[in-house]
Amino acid sequence: MSTPTARAPAPGPTAEDPGLLRTMTLIRRFEERCVELYSAARIRGFMHLYIGEEAVAAGVSAALRPDDAVVSTYREHGHALAKGVPARAVMAEMFGRVEGCSRGRGGSMHLFDVARRFYGGNAIVAGGLPIAVGLALADSMAGRDRVTVCFFGDGAVAEGVCHESLNLAALWRLPVVFACENNRYAMGTALERSHAQTDLAVRGAASGMPAWACDGMDVRACAESGRRAVAHARSGAGPCFVELRTYRFRAHSMYDPELYRTKAEVEEWRRRDPLPALAADLLARGTLTADDVERLGADVEAEVDEAVAFAEAGTLEPVADLTRFVSARDLRGAR
Amino acid sequence: MSTPTARAPAPGPTAEDPGLLRTMTLIRRFEERCVELYSAARIRGFMHLYIGEEAVAAGVSAALRPDDAVVSTYREHGHALAKGVPARAVMAEMFGRVEGCSRGRGGSMHLFDVARRFYGGNAIVAGGLPIAVGLALADSMAGRDRVTVCFFGDGAVAEGVCHESLNLAALWRLPVVFACENNRYAMGTALERSHAQTDLAVRGAASGMPAWACDGMDVRACAESGRRAVAHARSGAGPCFVELRTYRFRAHSMYDPELYRTKAEVEEWRRRDPLPALAADLLARGTLTADDVERLGADVEAEVDEAVAFAEAGTLEPVADLTRFVSARDLRGAR
Amino acid sequence: MTAATPAGTTFREAFREGVRDALLRDPRAFVVGEDVGRYGGCFGVTRGLLEEFGPERVRDAPLSEAAFTGAGIGAALGGLHPIVEIMTVNFALLALDQLVNNAATLLHMSGGQLPVPLVVRMTTGAGRQLAAQHSHSFEGWFAHVPGLRVVAPGTIDDARWMLWAALQDPDPVVIAENGALYPMTAPLDASLDGVELDHAAVRRPGSDVSLVTYGGSLPKVLEAADVLAAEGVDAEVLDLRVLRPLDDAALLATVARTHRVVVVDEAWRSGSLAAEVCARLMEQAFYELDAPVVRVCSAEVPMPYAQHLEQAALPQVESIVRAVRELVTRRG
Amino acid sequence: MTAATPAGTTFREAFREGVRDALLRDPRAFVVGEDVGRYGGCFGVTRGLLEEFGPERVRDAPLSEAAFTGAGIGAALGGLHPIVEIMTVNFALLALDQLVNNAATLLHMSGGQLPVPLVVRMTTGAGRQLAAQHSHSFEGWFAHVPGLRVVAPGTIDDARWMLWAALQDPDPVVIAENGALYPMTAPLDASLDGVELDHAAVRRPGSDVSLVTYGGSLPKVLEAADVLAAEGVDAEVLDLRVLRPLDDAALLATVARTHRVVVVDEAWRSGSLAAEVCARLMEQAFYELDAPVVRVCSAEVPMPYAQHLEQAALPQVESIVRAVRELVTRRG
Numbered sequence A, B: 001m002s003t004p005t006a007r008a009p010a011p012g013p014t015a016e017d018p019g020l021l022r023t024m025t026l027i028r029r030f031e032e033r034c035v036e037l038y039s040a041a042r043i044r045g046f047m048h049l050y051i052g053e054e055a056v057a058a059g060v061s062a063a064l065r066p067d068d069a070v071v072s073t074y075r076e077h078g079h080a081l082a083k084g085v086p087a088r089a090v091m092a093e094m095f096g097r098v099e100g101c102s103r104g105r106g107g108s109m110h111l112f113d114v115a116r117r118f119y120g121g122n123a124i125v126a127g128g129l130p131i132a133v134g135l136a137l138a139d140s141m142a143g144r145d146r147v148t149v150c151f152f153g154d155g156a157v158a159e160g161v162c163h164e165s166l167n168l169a170a171l172w173r174l175p176v177v178f179a180c181e182n183n184r185y186a187m188g189t190a191l192e193r194s195h196a197q198t199d200l201a202v203r204g205a206a207s208g209m210p211a212w213a214c215d216g217m218d219v220r221a222c223a224e225s226g227r228r229a230v231a232h233a234r235s236g237a238g239p240c241f242v243e244l245r246t247y248r249f250r251a252h253s254m255y256d257p258e259l260y261r262t263k264a265e266v267e268e269w270r271r272r273d274p275l276p277a278l279a280a281d282l283l284a285r286g287t288l289t290a291d292d293v294e295r296l297g298a299d300v301e302a303e304v305d306e307a308v309a310f311a312e313a314g315t316l317e318p319v320a321d322l323t324r325f326v327s328a329r330d331l332r333g334a335r
Numbered sequence C, D: 001m002t003a004a005t006p007a008g009t010t011f012r013e014a015f016r017e018g019v020r021d022a023l024l025r026d027p028r029a030f031v032v033g034e035d036v037g038r039y040g041g042c043f044g045v046t047r048g049l050l051e052e053f054g055p056e057r058v059r060d061a062p063l064s065e066a067a068f069t070g071a072g073i074g075a076a077l078g079g080l081h082p083i084v085e086i087m088t089v090n091f092a093l094l095a096l097d098q099l100v101n102n103a104a105t106l107l108h109m110s111g112g113q114l115p116v117p118l119v120v121r122m123t124t125g126a127g128r129q130l131a132a133q134h135s136h137s138f139e140g141w142f143a144h145v146p147g148l149r150v151v152a153p154g155t156i157d158d159a160r161w162m163l164w165a166a167l168q169d170p171d172p173v174v175i176a177e178n179g180a181l182y183p184m185t186a187p188l189d190a191s192l193d194g195v196e197l198d199h200a201a202v203r204r205p206g207s208d209v210s211l212v213t214y215g216g217s218l219p220k221v222l223e224a225a226d227v228l229a230a231e232g233v234d235a236e237v238l239d240l241r242v243l244r245p246l247d248d249a250a251l252l253a254t255v256a257r258t259h260r261v262v263v264v265d266e267a268w269r270s271g272s273l274a275a276e277v278c279a280r281l282m283e284q285a286f287y288e289l290d291a292p293v294v295r296v297c298s299a300e301v302p303m304p305y306a307q308h309l310e311q312a313a314l315p316q317v318e319s320i321v322r323a324v325r326e327l328v329t330r331r332g
């Protein structure tokens, strides 16, 4: 077992870099637009932004095959987009439209796209971990070499079911990658007030699986850890635990007054923003020209514009269908 | 933090030894009588025997003050007797008598004696751990130097609430001794089928507290670990985790056909029976004479006889009082 | 299909045959739970199945109710047909979040994308002096949750066949097995090859009063009906079988025949399933009732260990008979 | 005692005053839960209390509902008066084992040795587009459990004072706070210095029909009563306040006055607390009823996110008024 605290060294450039930049940019622009739309009350309910953490979703997801599965949390826009769920379907969902990826039944916290194997939005902290274990169990019993990645936060590690799930996956040697997004806060509770052992990879290792931490603000490090973790799981060697050390630039949700941290702390982390960092590096290396970067930005803007237009044009489920999808018996023939 | 797997070296004799022998003998004889009484249907429901594990309760409890608290499981006769709950009150409880330590409402799995701070019988595996944390929280907030010992099994370590409780106690630096009785089985599930990480002290250490394992078949080792653990907790340094490696000689409960282990394995462990081992050692050292040992045995027999007679003579709660003790409002003036 | 002689099948054997049958006929089915394998099942239901089907399909789980139940949900999403065994409904509280927030909601939250063909078996009920943490009857709580189907076998044939029907159901199905039934014996209907999970069943036709019940209380109620028959009271016994969704038509039909109803439910009275039955009759059969519906439930007390107190806390043949006597003699 | 002007107190402020008052007057009281301190409480109820009382008495807990609720039970056994805050009733499912198997049973299992003077606050209810995992109303489940007392404030004065009464109670008390109430404002009765936790309260006397409700539905029901008054229907509004034990006398008194009852409960209809109210009326007031009791509850669906669907799923002033209209025009 690798020592829990071992951090993957920052790896060099790869051919994936431009793709990573695009994914991160899409997530960033998409969510910036979400903020406007929330203020305009086009989006309602709880909405949790991923801004600042894009390197994690982009990097880890880059290691996945289309038939690999992702289980996520309520802070999942980034994971959904990185897994290929169309921005338009995500936006329409937040508008509560039939065209949304969950037909408007789920909203921001409950994005699903079975075709892309995105078993997304679980809003019970740590509630998704056993589901990921079960998806992997199904693959392993069927002899399929698919991998399931489960994203969860630092706070989730305090929940008992997290430990039950880690143990189960390790005991049964299941192909699960436990991707712990340590953004240092669980709502307003700082890491050191949630955990006596703040080195979260130690908790993963204690369940009997390889566990390591990596710099979640460095998308190349995330991609590297993702490749390593997914390869390990796919090899049949069982699960592994990756702690991705990152930071949430925005409030926990749209209701959070952020009384628990200083502006200075946020500013400091913003200086480590993975987007400009990668863009600058690719320009410096000449991998991309200024035009390329500008075009990429314009592409993404267009994609987000289209998503919003699609959502605006979306339709509402008839109230008569309120109790549809309570029983799968209705589905027989229905869809 | 001490290395999780560090085992306390078998310590030498102490003045406590005769007392330890008596406690172990009382537990053993008491439970042997329980078996007879269960066959005679004087005792009913689920009954879990501690036979083989006596060194743990006797050793650890010897380190406690009367005002220290113990939280236990459904396999608790030994813990109750070692904490000073009168054998007669325990026996009467199993007979369902008003004179029982829980007035016959609890039975074998639910022994309580507040006067002796025995918060005993919890029959939900790992359900007692948070209660122990809370008792310790009350002491720590009140500035009392009392310690709470929580006994639980190897199987309990798989339950999520176990990890939540360890973390909470460590985070708040509470005076709790987590005494994990690893008897290698959770009902019929062997340790290695319950845990990917079978070194249970590692799990305790991962929650950020000192954790070590000790030979649970050596009562002096248990007493030594108990002293060390209780001293640590009482010092204000926070909780600690002790894995006591022991073995249950009898079936899990009276209904268990024991399909999951071999007679040979049981026999092998029986050879390590802590009772004859200590008696022989004390005779060899001349600490006790053959007469002393015989007298001790006779004393204990008399105590158990008296307990049974007391239980037989006990009375039944009137059916009219069925719903008493549902609300503490009834107690006002009641007792 | 069952080895046991029709005359002498125990409910335990019938449940085992149901599980065995599922593993034989459905390659996607597997059993997971605490001590289902090497131990043989805490109540012996799965004994011998590990040897027959191996550790992959009869899977011992660690003490982790939330995780292995949630894993069952995930496995169902992944295309398997998990049969999760939770030793008792008391411990099912540890898995309730997974059952309520995931199993029951995923289909709806995903706009119809995620059916959860999961079966969860659990033992319920009291009567064996297991005291306050091992004697609950929470099946009524599951029956409150949209997205779940809840069934409670009370006959040997339902014990034998409900699991197969549950496996065919596209929704998560909770099977509440009352522990008092396991040792009871009854003849299996050899001609039967299945049951449905939609309707209640009249176990004894009658004209004077309807006794509505389910699960472990059914044998007591049938015995009470015999006692009453001897007294000239002709009681109809309706076995709900399916606790969610309730079979309103069957409730209305029986009250239309007898105009008097006693509901027998082992759960604590307040907030019991019996309350919902009263409410349905209030709403849909008020003008059919010659007298108010009567409930015979457990006393509202954490179950005491002492035998005489436990027996006094539970519905008994005598208390059922007494309640019916009072009801039928009451003027409409 | 409250800083806010009588006219403009929000329920959020009233709840905060209640918690603050408890910490000021009871040295053994402390608050524990997720984000009660630095964050200020997920719904802002405990904002400012950390600064005033410090981290020992306003204690941020990790995400461990089972452990910190169980720790509250242990602390109560140890002589403290814990006020456990569980963010929402949905997450309380993770602590249900501790509340049912320990808090509610310890006194009885120990033969009267272990009272558990614990208070557990939790937010319940829907209406804010929080979808299927954040919109439950499980207070009825707690009301099923002997050993627990369950209360649901629906007025500003109960919001302000119920916590103190709960702290004086020797039993574990669950306080279900409907989240929709927090932003609402109402005048506090300055003359009041406490409330009891035993009785229901008539919030509006009336003679034609009784509207029985509690918690977050109370404002809707009072509004409906006004609409009905304009139509010449004089509705009495009974606020249950205490969900366990139910105040039967108050139920019987109101039905004796009006002979017609509508129960409004935000929970799913089947197995709701409204069912228990129907059952009590069936058992105790059958001959007083001129027509069957009617239930207005939530549609039996995991709460959808889309606003129009969520609103359609919940009891509304219009649906309550419609139900009453039908009932009063129905011939006895």
Ligand SMILES: Cc1ncc(C[n+]2csc(CCOP(=O)(O)OP(=O)(O)O)c2C)c(N)n1
Binding pocket: A075, A123, A124, A125, A152, A153, A154, A155, A156, A157, A181, A183, A185, A186, A187, A252, D034, D063, D087, D091, D094
């Ligand atoms: C079981 C449960 N408890 C509490 C909450 C409320 N809540 C939502 S997010 C959150 C913080 C989770 O922190 P973390 O796991 O670090 O994820 P992050 O939000 O930082 O991405 C809390 C307490 C919840 N949704 N589920």
Ligand SMILES: Cc1ncc(C[n+]2csc(CCOP(=O)(O)OP(=O)(O)O)c2C)c(N)n1
Binding pocket: B075, B123, B124, B125, B152, B153, B154, B155, B156, B157, B181, B183, B185, B186, B187, B252, C034, C063, C087, C091, C094
């Ligand atoms: C939550 C819960 N799940 C299952 C059970 C049934 N059960 C009782 S004891 C036991 C095994 C516990 O093993 P361990 O913790 O090692 O303690 P031991 O019995 O070996 O002393 C099980 C599964 C229970 N009582 N509670």
Ligand SMILES: [Mg+2]
Binding pocket: A153, A154, A155, A181, A182, A183, A184, A185, A186, A187
């Ligand atoms: Mg976090």
Ligand SMILES: [Mg+2]
Binding pocket: B153, B154, B155, B181, B182, B183, B184, B185, B186, B187
């Ligand atoms: Mg064990």
